[in-house]
Amino acid sequence: MGPQSSLDDVLSWLIRQQPSHGRGHRVEIIRVGADEDRARGLVVLGLFLLGFLCEVVADMQLTAHLADTSPGKKKFINSGLWRLSRHPNYFGEALLWWGIYLFACGIEKGYWTWFAPLFITLLLRFVSGVPLLERKYKGNPEWE
Numbered sequence: 001m002g003p004q005s006s007l008d009d010v011l012s013w014l015i016r017q018q019p020s021h022g023r024g025h026r027v028e029i030i031r032v033g034a035d036e037d038r039a040r041g042l043v044v045l046g047l048f049l050l051g052f053l054c055e056v057v058a059d060m061q062l063t064a065h066l067a068d069t070s071p072g073k074k075k076f077i078n079s080g081l082w083r084l085s086r087h088p089n090y091f092g093e094a095l096l097w098w099g100i101y102l103f104a105c106g107i108e109k110g111y112w113t114w115f116a117p118l119f120i121t122l123l124l125r126f127v128s129g130v131p132l133l134e135r136k137y138k139g140n141p142e143w144e
Helices: 003-016 035-068 090-102 110-127 130-137
Strands: none
Touching: 035 090, 090 110, 110 130
16 A cells, blocks of 8 residues: 555545535545646645645634633734734635635546635625625724
């Protein structure tokens, strides 16, 4: 069992974690075969995991900030990933979806799924994520 088998196992495990949508079966859509595909698979897996990690770390930092009852603590978090962006968890979510899309590009007609990560990215950036928070806290001096 070499490195290729390990990568296949990881990718297969990730795909099997997706819900079966009530059909009672799961479909494995990723299989990395050739050396070029292995390198692409590792890059795509890295992108997916980076997005996932961004989301998890940002959520953990926010949870710790909200639990902190220190006097004089600012209302809004501006440390960790939050000092780089006001919405690192949304960035991580979008990155994760683009990673899933690139996984899908490895199968026949997988490119046709381009609308899914684009939809999530546009939704988070222009509809339900960023705009709602920006509007809610507009005018708050700590937010600006």
